[in-house]
Structure formats: C-alpha cells, structure tokens
Amino acid sequence: MEALLKRELGTCLLKRAGHSGGGCISEGQSYDTDTGRVFVKINHKNEARRMFDGEMASLEAILSTNTVKVPGPMKVVDLERSGALLIMEHVDMKILNKYSSKLGEQLASLHLHNRRQMEKQKKEMQTVGNVLKYGNFTCLVGLYICVFCVCEGKGLEQSEVVNKFGFHVATCCGYIPQVNDWQDDWVSFYAQQRLQHHLGLVEQSYGDREARELWAKLQLNLPQLFTGIELVPALLHGDLWNGNVAECSDGPIVFDPASFYGHSEYELAIAGMFGVFGSSFYNAYHEKIPKTDGFAKRQQVYQLFHYLNHWNHFGDGYRGSSLRIMKDLTK
Template identity: 25%
Template sequence: MWNAISLQISDALGRDFNISARHSVTGGDIHQAYKIEDHHCALFVKTNHKDKLDLFETEAHGLKLLAQSPTLVVPEVITTGKSADHAFLALQYLEFSPGTKAQWFQLGEDLARLHQDHCQSQYGFDEDNFIGATVQPNKWSKNWSEFFAEQRLGWQLKLAQDKGHQIGNIALWIDRCAEALRGHQPEPSLLHGDLWRGNMSFVEGRGCLFDPACYYGDRETDLAMTELFSPLPSDFYKGYDAEWPIDKGYQQRKAIYQLYHLLNHLNLFGGSYLQQCQQQLSELFCD
C-alpha cells in the first residue's frame, strides 16, 4: 500500500517522495490516519478500503472550495488515489494549537465571511457527498424548506427506518419539517456542513477548518452544529455576530437543524441515539 501511495504522491508533487517516517495519528472513527514524512515535508494521509475512494474525492472537493477563503486555514489537498486494496487522501500536515479568546473571536468573524459566499442561487451542491460515512444528497433546489425537509431530515429518517429503527410516520415528519421552515428562504451560503469542534483548530493563530461536508444552504445549519455536542467558546459566537448578526429566528430553527446530525449519528453508531431522536421529533413536530 505505502509504495503505491508514495508513488502517487510523487506524481502529484512533481518530485520523489520517499517515506522516511510514518506514525499513526488520530483521524476520527471512519478512517485510519497517519503522519508520513520524507526529507522535505510531512503529510497527513487518511486510508480506507478501496471502495471508499469517493469519500476522499468529495472531501478533497470541499477542502478546495473552503481554501478559497482568504482568512481561514484549510489543509492543502495533495492528491487522492488507491492501491490494490486501499483508497487514500493525502493532505498538507498542519500543527494545531489551542485558540485564545481573540483567536476564537476571529474564527467567528472568518466563518461569517465564508458564509457570505453567495455565488449560488439555489440550495444543494454539484455532487452528492458524505456526512461522516453517510451519503448526503445534494440535488439543487430553489426552496429551502423543501430541500431541508426532503434531502436532509427525510433522507436520514428513511435510512433509520431501513436499519430497523422505530422512527414514526416519516411522511408526517417531512411535511411538518417543511411547514416549520416555510417562509424561511435564506441566501444560500457556502457551508462547511459538519462543523463541530473536532473539525476545527488553530494554526499559527489562525482558524483552521477540515473534514467538510460542503453544500450551499442556510448558514444557521453550521452554527447549529457547533452548539450540538460541545458549544464553542462564547467569543466565537460574538465574533460571528459582529461580522454578520445572527437572525433572531435562529433559536426556533436550531433544534430542527441539529436533528439532522442526531439522526446521522443514529444511522452511523446505532440505537443509543434513538430515544433522543424520537424525543426531538415529538417535541418539534407534534401538536
């Protein structure tokens, strides 16, 4: 595997990359991750079974889009590829550091600036991608409430049902989600898509984002994800609000947007999330 990877990295770099050191590093629950080095640089490499190449290719696409931000740090994509049995993604290796209060404030401002990328007039993306290991459909839509109800909640609810989870009347939940969001038609923003604390850090004092699930949608979905499991420092939200004030209606929509990620965790990790999803569905959409 490593010989094939080093050859493909060499082609991408335009020079020989001969691995002189390799160490396993933390890379999440889905892939294996490594720091590899030659005598010139270090790279971060994720590997998985060869049939997972499309996960890496869509991640690379998202990283390249995020890298267009003039202020955020995003790891440079070196290449994607596969060996006989493995797929891989090679990225620039970055040294992370904790953020100060001022740096969290700046990251909030920088995210708001990213969300001001309104180059698309519709919601979706030019390809389906992945949220974790779950397929994330991104068919373009002119209507936000329909897009989120059908391609986000509806998709996850159907996956949960297929896995045998007792999730209730899916058609009813989709209709009520669409009704709850009806009339909310935000400008489509470029989103990170999976913005929790484990997918952000700091590099030489600047905010860094990675592991995206990009699409164009309501900026509030990124903010809702940051608050779901472990809210970020308050300075982050102050910085965001200073650059682009958060709509007052966000507090009513936040739990709907968080439900998408709870359902994805149910589909990825199993029944420990079932009761939480059932309760949230009931609280949000029952009369």
C-alpha cells in the same frame, strides 16, 4: 502502501513523521517527503473513494473563498486492494483556544462569501446595463471583456456565483453519503435530502413506527419555521464540531468538511449539540450574521439531522434524542 505513496508523490524520501491520528471513520499519518511533510488519511472501506472525493472537493471549495484556513488538498489515490488515500498538506495544530473569536469571524465570512459574490455580480450587470443605456457600442464591448475576465478568467472559482442549494459532488457526514442534488428551494432540499433521506435509512434498519408517524406530522410544519427568512445559499463546512476545528500558529483551522451550499444557520447546529464553542465564537459570528426570529427552533430542526445521522452511524442510542426533537417540533 508506502510504495504507492512514493509513486504518486514522485518522492524518493518517504518517512513516517510521528504525527498520526484517527477517528471512528479513518486513520491518519504524516510523512516527510522530498518536498516537505504531508498528511495522509487512510480508509480501507469500498466507499472510501467517494468519501475522499467529496472531502477533497469540500476543501478546495473552502480554500477558494480565502476566508478560513483548511489543509491544502493534494490528491485522492485508490489503494491496490480496497479503499483509498487522501493526501493533503501537513499542518501543525493544537486545540482551539485563543483563536475562538477569530474562527467565529472567519466562519461568518465563509457563509457570506457567496452572497457577496452575488452582490458583486449584480453591480457588474447594473454597470453593463448603464453602458447599454448611455454608452456606445465600443464602451460596451470593452466593459464586457473586463467583466468576463473577472467572472471567467483569473479567480474563476472565487468569482463563481451559486444560486441553488446542493453541491456538485456527493459529500459524507461520517461515512454515509449526503444527497446534494441541486434545488431552488432550501426547505424542500433540507426536508427531502437530509431529513427524509436519514429517516428512510432508519426505516430500513429499524422500522421505527414512532419515527415514521412523527415525520408525517413534522414535514407539514417545516415551512412555517422559515416564514419571512431570507435564504441565500452559503458554502458550509457541513460538520463543524470540536473534533474538526483547531488552531495553528497564525489562526484557526477547520478540516474534515462535508460541504454543500445551504442555510448558514445549519452550520451552528452540531456545534451547539456538544457545547464546546464559547461565547467569544458566537459573539464574533453573530456580529456579522445576526440571529433572526425563530433561530432557536430552526437550530432544533438542524440538530435533528445530526441526531438521525448519529442514529444511522452508531445505533439506537440516539433514538431518544431524535424523537424528542421531533415531538418538540410537532407540538
């Protein structure tokens, strides 16, 4: 593997830096190279390439918003036998402590980024419309070129507006791929591509009759939980729990994302399940994105996905929590 890394990085020096880590999905190791230190995630499963391609696309998307820090992604490399590597910037990190409030503020900025791009595009189109109405053709051509440069030239990724829910590649929350097919309607997207997908996996593995019956009732109740709520696609980290956040010398950092464009409230569900984000985080977040009516119920709906995801990853120890939420939501 080290010979492969040397070749892919174009480096003569490749020395383990002593910084290693790992979770239940992948291992990690830092290396010193000719051009600096890198961090390499390693996974030997056949599905590793798809998982790391999704993670790299997620890191690139978050990085392009210039809102919250992530390790800079470099490349995904296939291992010679089975599995893949994800090579990224090495960042010295420690447990999130003094930057909790700043993380809440920056996370809200991430969630608002696409909305702000929409508003910016709308203003630009209104300006074009005004030129059409009051100006002459020469002014219109000049303005069109200016708007085109903003949207299509420098900062293309930062200026892109997303009007649907989904993502351009599959991403994995854990090792199970998420269905990210683009849809106009958030409730349909979430019901079909998050809850139904995982309940289908539960059915395949366990044939759980009670889960099947509860889902038949719950899917009829879902739309009313979103009545009167403005649903604007927001770029999400997708797996924001305490194991995927930290801080470095200049502020908070998030990593191991499973991104897609969804409802901003979705992001807070797994954070709330483990109770590790303090009041300063939530106060800063909700200062920018206030809670709306029905927030608590929708948090249950979003936590249901994560309990089902855990059920499919780690077994029926998560069955009880999954069914409890479904029962609460169908009362």
